Amino acid sequence: MCGTSCFAFTLCITFLISGSARNAFEMELFPLKPTLHVGDALELSCRVNGCPVNVIFAWGTVVDRFHGGAAESNQTTSRLLFSNISTKLSNIIVCTASCGGTTRQKTSVIQVYSFPTDPVIPRIKHLKENQEQSLNCTVHNIYPLHGIIIQWLRGNKTIYTDEPVDISDYENVQNYSSVIRYTPSVNDLGKNLICKATLNLSSSNPMSRKTTAEYGPGTLTISSNNPLVQLEKHLNITCHADGNPQPRILWWKTGENNPIADGQKLVINNASLTQAGWYQCEARNVVGSLKTPVQVIVQGPPKNPQIQLKDGVDPIEGDNITILCSSDDEPKTLILFRKENRAAEAQNSSTVFLNILDVKLEDAGVYICEVKNDFGIKSGMINITVKETQHISMTPDLPTIIVPALGSVSLLTVLALLMRYLREAKRDSVNIGMN
Numbered sequence: 001m002c003g004t005s006c007f008a009f010t011l012c013i014t015f016l017i018s019g020s021a022r023n024a025f026e027m028e029l030f031p032l033k034p035t036l037h038v039g040d041a042l043e044l045s046c047r048v049n050g051c052p053v054n055v056i057f058a059w060g061t062v063v064d065r066f067h068g069g070a071a072e073s074n075q076t077t078s079r080l081l082f083s084n085i086s087t088k089l090s091n092i093i094v095c096t097a098s099c100g101g102t103t104r105q106k107t108s109v110i111q112v113y114s115f116p117t118d119p120v121i122p123r124i125k126h127l128k129e130n131q132e133q134s135l136n137c138t139v140h141n142i143y144p145l146h147g148i149i150i151q152w153l154r155g156n157k158t159i160y161t162d163e164p165v166d167i168s169d170y171e172n173v174q175n176y177s178s179v180i181r182y183t184p185s186v187n188d189l190g191k192n193l194i195c196k197a198t199l200n201l202s203s204s205n206p207m208s209r210k211t212t213a214e215y216g217p218g219t220l221t222i223s224s225n226n227p228l229v230q231l232e233k234h235l236n237i238t239c240h241a242d243g244n245p246q247p248r249i250l251w252w253k254t255g256e257n258n259p260i261a262d263g264q265k266l267v268i269n270n271a272s273l274t275q276a277g278w279y280q281c282e283a284r285n286v287v288g289s290l291k292t293p294v295q296v297i298v299q300g301p302p303k304n305p306q307i308q309l310k311d312g313v314d315p316i317e318g319d320n321i322t323i324l325c326s327s328d329d330e331p332k333t334l335i336l337f338r339k340e341n342r343a344a345e346a347q348n349s350s351t352v353f354l355n356i357l358d359v360k361l362e363d364a365g366v367y368i369c370e371v372k373n374d375f376g377i378k379s380g381m382i383n384i385t386v387k388e389t390q391h392i393s394m395t396p397d398l399p400t401i402i403v404p405a406l407g408s409v410s411l412l413t414v415l416a417l418l419m420r421y422l423r424e425a426k427r428d429s430v431n432i433g434m435n
Protein backbone atom coordinates (compact mmCIF):
# COMPACT_ATOMS: atom_id res chain seq x y z
CA MET A 1 0.00 0.00 0.00
CA CYS A 2 2.64 2.45 0.99
CA GLY A 3 5.96 2.15 -0.99
CA THR A 4 9.37 3.78 -0.64
CA SER A 5 8.04 7.23 -1.38
CA CYS A 6 5.31 6.71 1.10
CA PHE A 7 7.90 5.84 3.81
CA ALA A 8 10.00 8.89 2.93
CA PHE A 9 6.96 11.04 3.20
CA THR A 10 6.13 9.62 6.57
CA LEU A 11 9.70 10.35 7.75
CA CYS A 12 9.44 13.80 6.35
CA ILE A 13 6.22 14.39 8.22
CA THR A 14 7.80 13.02 11.34
CA PHE A 15 10.72 15.49 10.97
CA LEU A 16 8.34 18.35 10.41
CA ILE A 17 6.41 17.42 13.50
CA SER A 18 9.54 17.20 15.68
CA GLY A 19 10.84 20.52 14.33
CA SER A 20 12.78 20.27 11.15
CA ALA A 21 15.25 17.98 9.47
CA ARG A 22 17.93 20.72 9.47
CA ASN A 23 17.68 20.93 13.23
CA ALA A 24 19.04 17.43 13.89
CA PHE A 25 22.11 19.15 15.55
CA GLU A 26 24.47 17.79 18.11
CA MET A 27 25.61 19.57 21.22
CA GLU A 28 28.62 19.18 23.50
CA LEU A 29 29.38 20.79 26.84
CA PHE A 30 32.83 20.57 28.35
CA PRO A 31 33.86 19.97 31.15
CA LEU A 32 30.87 18.18 32.62
CA LYS A 33 32.03 17.70 36.21
CA PRO A 34 34.84 20.12 37.03
CA THR A 35 36.28 20.23 40.54
CA LEU A 36 37.92 23.55 41.23
CA HIS A 37 39.58 25.39 44.06
CA VAL A 38 38.21 28.75 45.12
CA GLY A 39 39.99 31.41 43.08
CA ASP A 40 40.68 29.10 40.10
CA ALA A 41 39.69 30.08 36.58
CA LEU A 42 37.12 28.04 34.65
CA GLU A 43 36.15 27.93 31.03
CA LEU A 44 32.93 26.10 30.09
CA SER A 45 32.61 25.44 26.39
CA CYS A 46 29.29 24.67 24.73
CA ARG A 47 29.62 23.59 21.07
CA VAL A 48 27.03 22.76 18.47
CA ASN A 49 27.56 20.65 15.34
CA GLY A 50 25.21 20.35 12.44
CA CYS A 51 23.16 23.48 12.74
CA PRO A 52 23.00 25.24 9.39
CA VAL A 53 21.87 28.52 10.85
CA ASN A 54 23.35 30.69 13.59
CA VAL A 55 22.93 29.08 16.99
CA ILE A 56 21.59 31.12 19.87
CA PHE A 57 23.23 30.25 23.18
CA ALA A 58 22.03 30.92 26.67
CA TRP A 59 23.63 30.03 29.99
CA GLY A 60 21.73 29.49 33.15
CA THR A 61 22.21 28.38 36.75
CA VAL A 62 19.96 27.23 39.49
CA VAL A 63 20.70 30.53 41.14
CA ASP A 64 20.36 33.43 38.74
CA ARG A 65 23.73 35.01 38.83
CA PHE A 66 27.02 33.73 37.50
CA HIS A 67 29.15 35.47 40.06
CA GLY A 68 31.72 36.87 37.74
CA GLY A 69 31.22 34.73 34.65
CA ALA A 70 31.34 36.20 31.15
CA ALA A 71 30.06 34.52 27.96
CA GLU A 72 31.53 34.81 24.46
CA SER A 73 29.86 33.19 21.50
CA ASN A 74 30.27 32.74 17.72
CA GLN A 75 28.13 30.76 15.31
CA THR A 76 29.02 27.34 16.74
CA THR A 77 30.53 27.74 20.17
CA SER A 78 29.82 29.62 23.35
CA ARG A 79 32.36 29.93 26.11
CA LEU A 80 31.53 30.89 29.67
CA LEU A 81 34.62 32.22 31.47
CA PHE A 82 35.29 32.65 35.18
CA SER A 83 38.54 34.17 36.30
CA ASN A 84 38.04 33.80 40.07
CA ILE A 85 35.71 31.09 41.17
CA SER A 86 33.86 31.53 44.45
CA THR A 87 32.00 29.02 46.58
CA LYS A 88 28.72 30.46 45.20
CA LEU A 89 29.46 28.75 41.93
CA SER A 90 29.30 25.29 43.44
CA ASN A 91 26.30 24.55 41.34
CA ILE A 92 24.71 23.21 38.18
CA ILE A 93 25.25 25.28 35.06
CA VAL A 94 23.03 24.79 32.03
CA CYS A 95 23.95 25.59 28.46
CA THR A 96 20.92 26.05 26.21
CA ALA A 97 21.41 26.15 22.44
CA SER A 98 18.67 27.05 19.95
CA CYS A 99 19.06 26.09 16.33
CA GLY A 100 16.19 27.45 14.32
CA GLY A 101 13.19 26.62 16.43
CA THR A 102 14.83 23.74 18.29
CA THR A 103 16.53 23.98 21.66
CA ARG A 104 18.76 21.56 23.47
CA GLN A 105 20.32 21.69 26.98
CA LYS A 106 23.35 20.23 28.66
CA THR A 107 24.36 20.63 32.26
CA SER A 108 27.71 20.82 33.97
CA VAL A 109 28.00 20.12 37.70
CA ILE A 110 30.65 22.29 39.29
CA GLN A 111 32.23 21.36 42.59
CA VAL A 112 34.09 24.19 44.26
CA TYR A 113 36.29 23.52 47.27
CA SER A 114 38.73 25.35 49.46
CA PHE A 115 41.51 23.63 51.37
CA PRO A 116 44.43 25.95 51.02
CA THR A 117 46.68 25.40 54.01
CA ASP A 118 47.96 22.81 56.44
CA PRO A 119 46.27 22.53 59.83
CA VAL A 120 47.73 24.73 62.52
CA ILE A 121 48.55 23.40 66.02
CA PRO A 122 49.76 25.94 68.56
CA ARG A 123 53.02 24.87 70.23
CA ILE A 124 52.42 22.50 73.12
CA LYS A 125 54.46 22.95 76.28
CA HIS A 126 54.84 19.22 76.79
CA LEU A 127 53.00 15.92 76.53
CA LYS A 128 53.42 14.12 79.81
CA GLU A 129 52.18 10.67 80.62
CA ASN A 130 48.86 10.61 82.49
CA GLN A 131 48.53 14.38 82.34
CA GLU A 132 45.35 15.47 80.63
CA GLN A 133 45.44 18.56 78.49
CA SER A 134 43.52 20.40 75.86
CA LEU A 135 44.82 20.33 72.29
CA ASN A 136 43.73 22.52 69.43
CA CYS A 137 44.07 22.05 65.70
CA THR A 138 42.67 24.66 63.32
CA VAL A 139 42.13 24.33 59.60
CA HIS A 140 41.64 27.66 57.86
CA ASN A 141 39.45 28.54 54.90
CA ILE A 142 37.71 25.26 54.28
CA TYR A 143 34.91 24.68 51.84
CA PRO A 144 32.64 22.81 52.06
CA LEU A 145 32.86 22.58 55.84
CA HIS A 146 30.69 19.46 56.00
CA GLY A 147 33.31 17.60 53.97
CA ILE A 148 36.07 17.96 56.56
CA ILE A 149 37.23 15.27 58.98
CA ILE A 150 39.94 15.93 61.56
CA GLN A 151 41.95 13.00 62.76
CA TRP A 152 44.36 13.17 65.69
CA LEU A 153 47.16 10.62 65.65
CA ARG A 154 49.88 9.71 68.10
CA GLY A 155 52.43 7.74 66.18
CA ASN A 156 50.35 5.55 63.89
CA LYS A 157 47.44 5.29 66.28
CA THR A 158 44.32 7.41 65.86
CA ILE A 159 43.45 8.92 69.20
CA TYR A 160 40.50 11.05 68.14
CA THR A 161 38.33 11.71 65.10
CA ASP A 162 36.37 14.91 64.85
CA GLU A 163 33.78 16.21 62.37
CA PRO A 164 31.95 19.52 62.40
CA VAL A 165 28.39 19.31 63.65
CA ASP A 166 25.65 21.94 63.70
CA ILE A 167 26.84 23.60 60.52
CA SER A 168 24.87 26.76 59.90
CA ASP A 169 26.76 28.19 56.96
CA TYR A 170 26.91 26.09 53.79
CA GLU A 171 27.92 28.97 51.51
CA ASN A 172 31.18 30.38 52.74
CA VAL A 173 34.75 29.43 53.28
CA GLN A 174 35.19 28.83 57.00
CA ASN A 175 37.72 27.94 59.65
CA TYR A 176 37.35 24.89 61.80
CA SER A 177 39.04 24.14 65.12
CA SER A 178 39.14 20.71 66.63
CA VAL A 179 39.62 20.89 70.40
CA ILE A 180 40.20 17.65 72.27
CA ARG A 181 41.09 16.54 75.77
CA TYR A 182 44.07 14.22 75.61
CA THR A 183 45.90 12.17 78.23
CA PRO A 184 49.08 10.60 76.90
CA SER A 185 49.89 7.08 77.99
CA VAL A 186 53.40 5.96 78.80
CA ASN A 187 53.62 4.13 75.47
CA ASP A 188 52.99 7.36 73.59
CA LEU A 189 56.02 9.19 74.91
CA GLY A 190 58.24 10.45 72.15
CA LYS A 191 55.82 9.66 69.36
CA ASN A 192 54.69 12.33 66.95
CA LEU A 193 51.37 14.01 67.56
CA ILE A 194 49.69 14.65 64.25
CA CYS A 195 46.57 16.54 63.20
CA LYS A 196 45.35 15.32 59.85
CA ALA A 197 42.54 17.08 58.00
CA THR A 198 40.77 15.30 55.16
CA LEU A 199 38.36 17.01 52.80
CA ASN A 200 35.93 14.61 51.17
CA LEU A 201 34.37 15.77 47.93
CA SER A 202 31.69 13.88 46.05
CA SER A 203 33.40 14.55 42.73
CA SER A 204 36.98 13.63 43.47
CA ASN A 205 39.29 11.71 45.73
CA PRO A 206 39.64 12.89 49.32
CA MET A 207 42.38 15.43 49.93
CA SER A 208 44.49 15.36 53.10
CA ARG A 209 46.86 17.69 54.82
CA LYS A 210 48.63 17.06 58.06
CA THR A 211 50.73 18.87 60.59
CA THR A 212 52.99 17.40 63.27
CA ALA A 213 52.71 19.23 66.57
CA GLU A 214 55.74 20.89 68.08
CA TYR A 215 56.08 20.16 71.78
CA GLY A 216 58.67 20.74 74.44
CA PRO A 217 60.46 18.04 76.39
CA GLY A 218 58.19 16.60 79.09
CA THR A 219 59.97 13.45 80.10
CA LEU A 220 63.67 12.78 80.52
CA THR A 221 64.81 9.19 80.78
CA ILE A 222 68.23 8.52 82.24
CA SER A 223 69.84 5.14 81.68
CA SER A 224 70.82 4.86 85.32
CA ASN A 225 69.52 6.98 88.15
CA ASN A 226 72.28 6.33 90.64
CA PRO A 227 75.31 5.59 88.55
CA LEU A 228 78.21 4.07 90.40
CA VAL A 229 81.65 3.85 88.91
CA GLN A 230 84.84 2.53 90.36
CA LEU A 231 87.92 4.67 90.38
CA GLU A 232 89.70 4.65 86.99
CA LYS A 233 86.83 2.73 85.37
CA HIS A 234 84.52 3.83 82.57
CA LEU A 235 80.96 5.13 82.91
CA ASN A 236 78.32 5.94 80.26
CA ILE A 237 75.05 7.62 81.14
CA THR A 238 72.42 8.18 78.49
CA CYS A 239 69.73 10.80 78.70
CA HIS A 240 66.80 10.67 76.35
CA ALA A 241 64.09 13.28 75.97
CA ASP A 242 60.77 13.30 74.16
CA GLY A 243 59.76 16.36 72.15
CA ASN A 244 59.38 17.61 68.62
CA PRO A 245 61.67 18.81 67.18
CA GLN A 246 63.96 16.23 68.78
CA PRO A 247 65.50 18.07 71.74
CA ARG A 248 69.19 18.74 71.96
CA ILE A 249 70.73 17.25 75.09
CA LEU A 250 73.33 19.07 77.17
CA TRP A 251 75.08 17.82 80.31
CA TRP A 252 75.95 20.16 83.13
CA LYS A 253 78.02 19.53 86.24
CA THR A 254 77.28 21.38 89.44
CA GLY A 255 79.95 24.01 89.92
CA GLU A 256 80.79 24.39 86.23
CA ASN A 257 79.56 27.33 84.16
CA ASN A 258 79.43 25.58 80.82
CA PRO A 259 77.96 22.30 79.66
CA ILE A 260 80.46 19.50 79.95
CA ALA A 261 78.91 17.35 77.21
CA ASP A 262 76.64 17.84 74.22
CA GLY A 263 74.53 14.87 73.16
CA GLN A 264 72.64 12.03 74.74
CA LYS A 265 75.71 10.34 76.21
CA LEU A 266 77.77 11.46 79.16
CA VAL A 267 81.02 9.52 79.07
CA ILE A 268 83.38 9.35 82.02
CA ASN A 269 86.63 7.63 81.14
CA ASN A 270 89.05 6.76 83.91
CA ALA A 271 86.81 8.02 86.70
CA SER A 272 88.43 10.16 89.34
CA LEU A 273 87.04 11.31 92.67
CA THR A 274 86.64 14.84 91.32
CA GLN A 275 84.17 13.50 88.77
CA ALA A 276 81.83 12.35 91.49
CA GLY A 277 78.88 14.61 92.23
CA TRP A 278 75.71 16.02 90.77
CA TYR A 279 75.16 16.30 87.06
CA GLN A 280 72.16 17.60 85.16
CA CYS A 281 70.78 16.44 81.88
CA GLU A 282 69.12 19.30 80.03
CA ALA A 283 66.87 18.84 77.00
CA ARG A 284 66.07 21.84 74.81
CA ASN A 285 64.08 22.50 71.70
CA VAL A 286 62.31 25.50 70.17
CA VAL A 287 59.36 25.00 72.51
CA GLY A 288 61.08 24.68 75.87
CA SER A 289 63.63 23.02 78.06
CA LEU A 290 63.75 20.58 80.94
CA LYS A 291 66.47 19.49 83.36
CA THR A 292 66.89 16.49 85.60
CA PRO A 293 69.66 15.81 88.12
CA VAL A 294 71.69 12.63 88.46
CA GLN A 295 74.35 11.82 91.02
CA VAL A 296 77.51 10.08 89.95
CA ILE A 297 79.22 8.14 92.69
CA VAL A 298 82.85 7.27 92.19
CA GLN A 299 83.88 4.33 94.32
CA GLY A 300 87.43 3.76 95.41
CA PRO A 301 89.65 3.39 98.45
CA PRO A 302 89.52 6.38 100.78
CA LYS A 303 92.18 9.04 100.95
CA ASN A 304 94.69 9.03 103.81
CA PRO A 305 93.06 10.21 107.03
CA GLN A 306 94.29 13.22 108.99
CA ILE A 307 95.58 12.39 112.44
CA GLN A 308 96.70 15.05 114.94
CA LEU A 309 96.87 16.12 118.54
CA LYS A 310 94.07 18.54 119.32
CA ASP A 311 96.40 21.07 120.93
CA GLY A 312 99.13 20.53 118.38
CA VAL A 313 102.02 20.29 120.87
CA ASP A 314 103.49 17.25 122.57
CA PRO A 315 102.09 16.92 126.10
CA ILE A 316 103.81 17.01 129.45
CA GLU A 317 103.19 14.20 131.84
CA GLY A 318 99.86 14.77 133.60
CA ASP A 319 98.22 16.73 130.74
CA ASN A 320 94.89 15.72 129.29
CA ILE A 321 95.24 15.10 125.57
CA THR A 322 92.89 14.45 122.67
CA ILE A 323 94.03 12.66 119.52
CA LEU A 324 91.82 13.46 116.54
CA CYS A 325 91.47 11.55 113.30
CA SER A 326 89.35 12.69 110.38
CA SER A 327 88.57 11.70 106.80
CA ASP A 328 86.48 13.36 104.05
CA ASP A 329 85.43 10.25 102.17
CA GLU A 330 82.20 8.39 102.85
CA PRO A 331 80.97 5.87 103.61
CA LYS A 332 83.69 4.39 105.73
CA THR A 333 84.84 3.16 109.09
CA LEU A 334 87.43 5.07 111.09
CA ILE A 335 89.53 3.30 113.72
CA LEU A 336 92.02 4.99 116.01
CA PHE A 337 94.28 2.79 118.08
CA ARG A 338 97.62 2.41 119.72
CA LYS A 339 99.79 -0.40 118.45
CA GLU A 340 97.63 -3.52 118.45
CA ASN A 341 95.01 -2.25 120.89
CA ARG A 342 91.87 -0.97 119.26
CA ALA A 343 90.83 2.14 121.11
CA ALA A 344 88.12 4.01 119.25
CA GLU A 345 86.02 3.33 116.21
CA ALA A 346 83.43 5.36 114.33
CA GLN A 347 81.05 4.29 111.58
CA ASN A 348 79.72 6.71 108.97
CA SER A 349 81.39 9.56 110.69
CA SER A 350 84.06 11.94 109.58
CA THR A 351 86.03 12.03 112.84
CA VAL A 352 87.02 9.83 115.69
CA PHE A 353 88.92 10.91 118.81
CA LEU A 354 90.69 9.47 121.79
CA ASN A 355 90.88 11.32 125.13
CA ILE A 356 93.70 10.47 127.48
CA LEU A 357 93.40 12.06 130.88
CA ASP A 358 96.48 12.55 132.95
CA VAL A 359 98.89 11.31 130.34
CA LYS A 360 101.72 9.03 131.46
CA LEU A 361 105.15 8.47 130.05
CA GLU A 362 103.97 5.00 128.94
CA ASP A 363 101.27 6.62 126.81
CA ALA A 364 103.93 7.95 124.44
CA GLY A 365 104.31 6.18 121.16
CA VAL A 366 102.71 5.64 117.83
CA TYR A 367 98.92 6.01 117.36
CA ILE A 368 97.38 4.81 114.15
CA CYS A 369 94.19 5.87 112.43
CA GLU A 370 92.69 3.65 109.74
CA VAL A 371 89.93 4.60 107.36
CA LYS A 372 88.22 1.77 105.57
CA ASN A 373 85.51 1.40 102.96
CA ASP A 374 84.42 -1.40 100.61
CA PHE A 375 87.26 -0.62 98.23
CA GLY A 376 90.23 -0.32 100.47
CA ILE A 377 91.90 0.84 103.61
CA LYS A 378 94.23 3.78 104.28
CA SER A 379 95.97 4.80 107.44
CA GLY A 380 97.84 7.61 109.08
CA MET A 381 99.95 7.70 112.24
CA ILE A 382 101.22 10.08 114.86
CA ASN A 383 104.17 9.56 117.20
CA ILE A 384 103.34 11.18 120.51
CA THR A 385 106.15 12.08 122.87
CA VAL A 386 105.33 12.70 126.51
CA LYS A 387 107.74 14.99 128.37
CA GLU A 388 108.64 14.20 131.89
CA THR A 389 107.85 16.69 134.68
CA GLN A 390 110.00 17.46 137.78
CA HIS A 391 108.47 14.60 139.66
CA ILE A 392 106.08 15.25 142.52
CA SER A 393 103.53 12.50 142.26
CA MET A 394 100.18 13.95 141.29
CA THR A 395 98.50 10.54 141.45
CA PRO A 396 95.95 10.63 144.26
CA ASP A 397 96.26 7.66 146.61
CA LEU A 398 93.38 5.51 147.58
CA PRO A 399 92.47 7.26 150.88
CA THR A 400 92.17 10.78 149.41
CA ILE A 401 89.45 9.54 147.05
CA ILE A 402 87.67 7.32 149.47
CA VAL A 403 87.86 9.28 152.73
CA PRO A 404 85.42 12.08 151.76
CA ALA A 405 82.92 9.41 150.86
CA LEU A 406 83.19 7.48 154.10
CA GLY A 407 81.12 9.77 156.29
CA SER A 408 78.00 9.74 154.18
CA VAL A 409 77.80 6.48 152.22
CA SER A 410 77.30 2.88 153.01
CA LEU A 411 79.92 0.17 152.96
CA LEU A 412 78.50 -1.12 149.67
CA THR A 413 79.16 2.20 147.93
CA VAL A 414 82.65 2.27 149.31
CA LEU A 415 83.26 -1.18 147.89
CA ALA A 416 81.91 -0.16 144.49
CA LEU A 417 84.12 2.94 144.44
CA LEU A 418 87.09 0.86 145.42
CA MET A 419 86.53 -1.59 142.58
CA ARG A 420 86.15 1.22 140.03
CA TYR A 421 89.30 2.86 141.30
CA LEU A 422 91.25 -0.34 140.85
CA ARG A 423 89.89 -0.87 137.34
CA GLU A 424 90.68 2.68 136.25
CA ALA A 425 94.11 2.62 137.75
CA LYS A 426 94.90 -0.50 135.75
CA ARG A 427 93.92 1.15 132.46
CA ASP A 428 95.81 4.36 133.11
CA SER A 429 92.81 6.64 132.78
CA VAL A 430 92.28 6.07 129.06
CA ASN A 431 88.89 7.32 127.86
CA ILE A 432 87.37 6.33 124.59
CA GLY A 433 85.28 8.74 122.56
CA MET A 434 83.70 9.12 119.22
CA ASN A 435 81.21 11.40 117.51
Ligand SMILES: *[C@@H]1O[C@H](CO)[C@@H](O)[C@H](O)[C@H]1NC(C)=O
Pocket (backbone or CB within 6 Å): 074, 075, 076, 077
Ligand atom coordinates in the same frame (compact mmCIF):
# COMPACT_ATOMS: atom_id res chain seq x y z
C1 LIG B 1 34.16 29.73 17.40
O1 LIG B 1 34.97 29.69 18.60
C2 LIG B 1 35.65 28.45 18.79
C3 LIG B 1 36.32 28.51 20.12
O2 LIG B 1 36.77 29.78 20.43
C4 LIG B 1 36.64 28.23 17.68
O3 LIG B 1 37.29 27.01 17.87
C5 LIG B 1 35.88 28.21 16.37
O4 LIG B 1 36.78 28.13 15.30
C6 LIG B 1 35.05 29.50 16.19
N1 LIG B 1 34.23 29.37 15.00
C7 LIG B 1 34.01 30.35 14.16
C8 LIG B 1 33.11 30.03 13.00
O5 LIG B 1 34.55 31.44 14.33
Ligand SMILES: *[C@@H]1O[C@H](CO)[C@@H](O)[C@H](O)[C@H]1NC(C)=O
Pocket (backbone or CB within 6 Å): 039, 084, 086
Ligand atom coordinates in the same frame (compact mmCIF):
# COMPACT_ATOMS: atom_id res chain seq x y z
C1 LIG C 1 38.70 36.54 44.00
O1 LIG C 1 37.53 36.82 44.69
C2 LIG C 1 37.70 37.03 46.14
C3 LIG C 1 36.34 37.23 46.75
O2 LIG C 1 35.33 36.72 46.00
C4 LIG C 1 38.60 38.23 46.33
O3 LIG C 1 38.81 38.40 47.70
C5 LIG C 1 39.90 38.00 45.62
O4 LIG C 1 40.70 39.14 45.75
C6 LIG C 1 39.66 37.71 44.16
N1 LIG C 1 40.94 37.35 43.55
C7 LIG C 1 41.33 37.91 42.39
C8 LIG C 1 42.66 37.42 41.92
O5 LIG C 1 40.66 38.73 41.82
Ligand SMILES: *[C@@H]1O[C@H](CO)[C@@H](O)[C@H](O)[C@H]1NC(C)=O
Pocket (backbone or CB within 6 Å): 140, 141, 173, 174, 175
Ligand atom coordinates in the same frame (compact mmCIF):
# COMPACT_ATOMS: atom_id res chain seq x y z
C1 LIG D 1 39.86 32.23 59.78
O1 LIG D 1 41.09 32.44 60.45
C2 LIG D 1 41.84 33.51 59.94
C3 LIG D 1 43.18 33.52 60.63
O2 LIG D 1 43.02 33.33 62.00
C4 LIG D 1 41.07 34.82 60.16
O3 LIG D 1 41.83 35.87 59.64
C5 LIG D 1 39.75 34.68 59.44
O4 LIG D 1 38.97 35.83 59.69
C6 LIG D 1 38.98 33.47 59.88
N1 LIG D 1 37.83 33.30 59.02
C7 LIG D 1 36.63 33.12 59.51
C8 LIG D 1 35.57 32.89 58.53
O5 LIG D 1 36.43 33.14 60.72
Ligand SMILES: *[C@@H]1O[C@H](CO)[C@@H](O)[C@H](O)[C@H]1NC(C)=O
Pocket (backbone or CB within 6 Å): 232, 270, 272
Ligand atom coordinates in the same frame (compact mmCIF):
# COMPACT_ATOMS: atom_id res chain seq x y z
C1 LIG E 1 93.69 7.33 84.90
O1 LIG E 1 93.96 8.44 85.72
C2 LIG E 1 95.03 8.23 86.62
C3 LIG E 1 95.10 9.44 87.54
O2 LIG E 1 94.68 10.60 86.92
C4 LIG E 1 96.29 8.02 85.82
O3 LIG E 1 97.35 7.81 86.70
C5 LIG E 1 96.09 6.79 84.92
O4 LIG E 1 97.21 6.59 84.10
C6 LIG E 1 94.88 6.97 84.07
N1 LIG E 1 94.63 5.73 83.36
C7 LIG E 1 94.32 5.71 82.08
C8 LIG E 1 94.03 4.37 81.47
O5 LIG E 1 94.28 6.73 81.42
Ligand SMILES: *[C@@H]1O[C@H](CO)[C@@H](O)[C@H](O)[C@H]1NC(C)=O
Pocket (backbone or CB within 6 Å): 318, 319, 320, 357, 358
Ligand atom coordinates in the same frame (compact mmCIF):
# COMPACT_ATOMS: atom_id res chain seq x y z
C1 LIG F 1 92.12 16.76 133.07
O1 LIG F 1 90.74 16.46 133.12
C2 LIG F 1 90.23 16.30 134.43
C3 LIG F 1 88.76 15.84 134.32
O2 LIG F 1 88.11 16.49 133.29
C4 LIG F 1 90.34 17.59 135.17
O3 LIG F 1 89.88 17.45 136.49
C5 LIG F 1 91.81 18.00 135.20
O4 LIG F 1 91.96 19.26 135.81
C6 LIG F 1 92.39 18.06 133.81
N1 LIG F 1 93.82 18.28 133.86
C7 LIG F 1 94.45 19.23 133.20
C8 LIG F 1 95.95 19.31 133.37
O5 LIG F 1 93.82 20.00 132.45
Ligand SMILES: *[C@@H]1O[C@H](CO)[C@@H](O)[C@H](O)[C@H]1NC(C)=O
Pocket (backbone or CB within 6 Å): 331, 347, 348
Ligand atom coordinates in the same frame (compact mmCIF):
# COMPACT_ATOMS: atom_id res chain seq x y z
C1 LIG G 1 76.38 3.75 107.31
O1 LIG G 1 75.70 4.36 106.21
C2 LIG G 1 75.20 3.45 105.29
C3 LIG G 1 74.63 4.22 104.11
O2 LIG G 1 74.21 5.48 104.51
C4 LIG G 1 74.15 2.56 105.97
O3 LIG G 1 73.64 1.61 105.06
C5 LIG G 1 74.80 1.87 107.13
O4 LIG G 1 73.83 1.11 107.84
C6 LIG G 1 75.44 2.86 108.06
N1 LIG G 1 76.17 2.13 109.10
C7 LIG G 1 76.09 2.47 110.38
C8 LIG G 1 76.87 1.61 111.31
O5 LIG G 1 75.45 3.44 110.77
Ligand SMILES: *[C@@H]1O[C@H](CO)[C@@H](O)[C@H](O)[C@H]1NC(C)=O
Pocket (backbone or CB within 6 Å): 365, 366, 383, 384, 385
Ligand atom coordinates in the same frame (compact mmCIF):
# COMPACT_ATOMS: atom_id res chain seq x y z
C1 LIG H 1 108.72 8.21 118.18
O1 LIG H 1 109.43 9.30 118.70
C2 LIG H 1 110.42 8.95 119.64
C3 LIG H 1 111.03 10.16 120.24
O2 LIG H 1 111.17 11.18 119.27
C4 LIG H 1 111.45 8.03 118.95
O3 LIG H 1 112.39 7.62 119.83
C5 LIG H 1 110.75 6.83 118.36
O4 LIG H 1 111.66 6.03 117.64
C6 LIG H 1 109.64 7.24 117.48
N1 LIG H 1 108.95 6.09 117.01
C7 LIG H 1 108.69 5.85 115.74
C8 LIG H 1 107.95 4.58 115.45
O5 LIG H 1 108.97 6.64 114.88
